[in-house]
Amino acid sequence: MVRQLVFVVCLATALAGAAEPPNVILITLDTVRADRMGFLGSKRGLTPNLDTLARQSVVFNRAYSQVPLTAPSHATILTGTYPQFHQMSDFQVPLAQDLPYAPEILRAHGYRTAAFVGSIVLDPKQRFAPGFDRGFDTYDAGFRTRHPGEDRYHTWERRGDEVVAHALVWLNQRPKGPFFVWVHLYDAHYPYEPPEPYKSKYASAPYDGEIAYADSAVGKFLSQLRAFGLYDNAVIAVMADHGEALGEHGEDTHGIFLYDETIHVPLVIKLPGGSSAGKRIDGRVGLVDVLPTILQAVGVAVPQEVQGESLLGMMTPRRATAENGGTVDPETFLDRPSYAETDYPHRAYHWSSLRALRTGKYLYIKAPRQELYDQSVDPNAEHDLSASSKAVTGTLAAQLDAFRQKTSNGKEAPKSAVDPEAQEKLAALGYVATDSNASRPGAKDLDVDPKDKIEISNLTNLANFLVEDERYREAVPLLQQLIVQEPDAPVPYTKLGTSYVAMREFDKAMPVLRKLVELNPDSAGSHFQLGAALFAAGDFAAAVPELEIMVEKSPRWIQPHLMLATAYSKIDRAREAVTECEKVLEVAPNHYGALLLEGRILVLSKHPEAALSSLEKAAALRPERPEPHMLLADAYVQLGRKTDAARERDGAKRLEQVPGNLKQSPAQR
Numbered sequence: 222m223v224r225q226l227v228f229v230v231c232l233a234t235a236l237a238g239a240a241e242p243p244n245v246i247l248i249t250l251d252t253v254r255a256d257r258m259g260f261l262g263s264k265r266g267l268t269p270n271l272d273t274l275a276r277q278s279v280v281f282n283r284a285y286s287q288v289p290l291t292a293p294s295h296a297t298i299l300t301g302t303y304p305q306f307h308q309m310s311d312f313q314v315p316l317a318q319d320l321p322y323a324p325e326i327l328r329a330h331g332y333r334t335a336a337f338v339g340s341i342v343l344d345p346k347q348r349f350a351p352g353f354d355r356g357f358d359t360y361d362a363g364f365r366t367r368h369p370g371e372d373r374y375h376t377w378e379r380r381g382d383e384v385v386a387h388a389l390v391w392l393n394q395r396p397k398g399p400f401f402v403w404v405h406l407y408d409a410h411y412p413y414e415p416p417e418p419y420k421s422k423y424a425s426a427p428y429d430g431e432i433a434y435a436d437s438a439v440g441k442f443l444s445q446l447r448a449f450g451l452y453d454n455a456v457i458a459v460m461a462d463h464g465e466a467l468g469e470h471g472e473d474t475h476g477i478f479l480y481d482e483t484i485h486v487p488l489v490i491k492l493p494g495g496s497s498a499g500k501r502i503d504g505r506v507g508l509v510d511v512l513p514t515i516l517q518a519v520g521v522a523v524p525q526e527v528q529g530e531s532l533l534g535m536m537t538p539r540r541a542t543a544e545n546g547g548t549v550d551p552e553t554f555l556d557r558p559s560y561a562e563t564d565y566p567h568r569a570y571h572w573s574s575l576r577a578l579r580t581g582k583y584l585y586i587k588a589p590r591q592e593l594y595d596q597s598v599d600p601n602a603e604h605d606l607s608a609s610s611k612a613v614t615g616t617l618a619a620q621l622d623a624f625r626q627k628t629s630n631g632k633e634a635p636k637s638a639v640d641p642e643a644q645e646k647l648a649a650l651g652y653v654a655t656d657s658n659a660s661r662p663g664a665k666d667l668d669v670d671p672k673d674k675i676e677i678s679n680l681t682n683l684a685n686f687l688v689e690d691e692r693y694r695e696a697v698p699l700l701q702q703l704i705v706q707e708p709d710a711p712v713p714y715t716k717l718g719t720s721y722v723a724m725r726e727f728d729k730a731m732p733v734l735r736k737l738v739e740l741n742p743d744s745a746g747s748h749f750q751l752g753a754a755l756f757a758a759g760d761f762a763a764a765v766p767e768l769e770i771m772v773e774k775s776p777r778w779i780q781p782h783l784m785l786a787t788a789y790s791k792i793d794r795a796r797e798a799v800t801e802c803e804k805v806l807e808v809a810p811n812h813y814g815a816l817l818l819e820g821r822i823l824v825l826s827k828h829p830e831a832a833l834s835s836l837e838k839a840a841a842l843r844p845e846r847p848e849p850h851m852l853l854a855d856a857y858v859q860l861g862r863k864t865d866a867a868r869e870r871d872g873a874k875r876l877e878q879v880p881g882n883l884k885q886s887p888a889q890r
C-alpha cells in the first residue's frame with residue numbers, strides 16, 4: 222500500500238511536468254483466446270513471456286472485447302468508444318476524423334507516435350482501415366495484394382518477428398521525447414501456420430503453436446525494451462482484439478457470434494515502476510476502457526467523447542477519490558455490464574446482427590431467437606435460459622437497448638467503400654465483404670438467425686481460403702454445396718466462377734457468372750466478374766459492356782480500365798482504348814503499365830508520333846525493361862527514323878540479355 226501511495230505521488234509529480242511522461246506501449250494480439258494464457262490459468266505452457274509480463278502488471282481476469290472483428294475492435298481500443306459510437310463496423314468504413322484517437326491525443330501532448338501492424342486489414346493505404354494512420358508519425362504497414370504463387374507472409378501478412386523487428390529499428394533510432402508505440406501481431410489469425418520450431422512442436426494443435434510463436438515475438442520485443450532501458454518506466458498494455466471460436470457453438474473462427482470464446486480476451490496493463498504488479502482484478506472490464514486508462518496513467522486528460530472508463534482506480538485503489546478525475550470506484554467495477562455487438566452476420570450474409578450484454582451473472586444475446594445464460598454455473602453458454610427465465614430476459618433486453626441507445630452516435634453511419642478488388646483481398650483473409658451501400662436485404666433477411674446458418678459461414682470461409690491457396694479443385698464442391706444451400710447469395714457464385722476461370726474452364730465459368738449478374742443486376746462487381754472472365758476467355762467484344770459498367774462505378778480502380786483498354790484495342794476501338802489509358806494516368810500519372818499499353822495501342826493503330834512520349838516516360842520509369850524500347854523502335858520505323866529505331870532496338874536487345882529480365886516481377890504485373 223505504501224508503495225502504491227509513493228507511486229501516486231510520483232505520478233502526480235510527473236503530471237506537474239517535472240519529469241518526462243512515461244512511454245506508452247500498446248501490444249494487440251490478434252485472435253488470441255483468453256484461455257490460452259498461462260497467466261489466466263492455461264496449463265498448456267504457451268505463454269512464458271506474457272506470463273512474466275503479467276507478473277509485473279495488473280491482470281484483468283474478465284476483460285471483454287466489444288466487437289469480434291479486427292478493425293472495429295482496434296477502433297474501440299484506440300478511440301475508447303463503443304462500436305455503435307465510432308461506427309467503424311466493418312472493414313473499409315473510414316474512421317471518422319472527429320473521434321478521439323490515441324495517437325492524436327498523445328501526439329498533442331508531445332509524444333512521438335508509431336504503429337507496426339501485421340496485416341493488410343489494418344493498412345489504411347490498402348483501404349482496409351482508412352483513417353487509422355491519423356496522428357501516427359510512422360505507420361508501418363506496406364502490405365499488397367498476393368499474386369498466384371506468392372507467399373502470404375510477404376504480401377498481406379507479416380510474421381510477428383518481422384513486425385517486432387520493424388518496431389525495434391524505430392525504437393533504436395527514435396526521436397527524442399516520450400513515445401507511443403503500437404505493435405499488432407496477427408499470427409494467431411487463421412490459417413494456423415506457425416513457423417518452425419512451433420510448427421512441429423504443435424503439429425496437432427497449430428492454433429496453440431501460433432500463440433506460442435506470438436508469445437516468443439512479444440518476448441523478443443520486451444527483452445529489447447529492457448535492454449534499451451525502456452521497460453521499467455513504460456505503461457505497457459497487452460490485449461487481444463477478440464478470441465477465436467475453434468468450433469465452439471458451431472463457429473470455426475470469429476466475427477459471427479458473441480460468446481466468450483471470441484469475446485473474453487486477455488488484458489494486462491503494466492504501470493510505470495511496476496506499480497500494483499501482480500494484482501488481479503475480477504471485475505468485468507472492456508477493451509473500451511483501455512484508452513482512458515492509458516491516458517490517465519500518463520497524466521493526459523481523457524477527452525469527453527471517450528466512453529470507456531479509466532481502470533486506474535481499480536489498479537491503484539489507494540488513490541484518493543478526489544484525484545481520480547472520472548475513475549470509477551473499485552466496488553462498482555465488480556458488476557459493470559459489458560456490451561458487445563457484431564454487424565458482420567448482416568454485412569456479409571444479410572442475416573441478423575447480434576448484440577450482447579454481460580451483466581450480473583448473465584450473458585444475454587439479442588438475436589431473432591434471443592438467448593440467456595447464467596455464466597456463474599454455465600461458463601460455456603450451453604444452457605439457454607431465455608424460455609424459462611422470461612422476466613430476466615425481458616429486463617436484460619431492455620437494459621441492452623437502453624445502453625445501446627445511450628451510447629450510440631446518432632450520426633448516419635459512414636458508408637464503406639468496398640469495391641471488388643478489396644472484396645477479393647478480404648475474402649482471401651477469410652472475410653466476406655458485401656457492398657454495404659447495396660440495398661439487397663428486405664425485412665425478411667434480417668429475421669435470419671445466425672445460429673441457424675453458422676455452417677454456411679464456416680463453409681464460405683473454408684472455400685475462400687482454398688480458392689486463395691489456388692486449391693480450386695477442392696474449393697469447387699464446397700462452393701457448389703453453398704449455392705445449393707443459399708441460392709441467392711452472391712459470393713459463392715463469384716468464387717465458383719473465378720475458380721473455373723483460374724482453371725481455364727470457361728464453359729463452366731460463364732453460366733455461373735451470368736447467374737451472378739442475373740441475381741445482382743445492379744452490382745457493378747458482378748458485371749466486373751463476368752467481364753473479367755470473358756476477357757480471360759478472349760471474348761473481348763462481350764467483355765467490353767460488362768467492364769464499362771465497372772469503370773463507371775469505380776473510376777479510380779486501375780485494373781478494370783486496363784482490361785477495358787486492352788479489350789477495346791482487340792476489337793479495333795483504338796481511340797477508346799487510349800482514352801481508358803488516359804483515365805488511369807489521370808489517377809496515377811506514373812503508371813508504367815498504362816503508359817506501355819497506351820504506347821503499344823498507338824503504335825499498333827499507326828499513331829507513332831503520339832506514342833513516343835508515353836513510351837519514353839515508360840522507359841524512364843523502368844530503365845531495366847526492354848519493352849518500351851522495342852515499341853519505340855517500332856514507332857521510329859513507322860516514322861522513317863531509321864537511326865533512332867536501330868538505337869532503340871539495340872537497347873532493347875541489351876536489356877533482354879540481362880539475366881532474369883524477360884520474366885516480369887510480380888510488382889510489374
Ligand SMILES: [Zn+2]
Pocket residue numbers: 251252290291292462463
Ligand atoms: Zn482480429
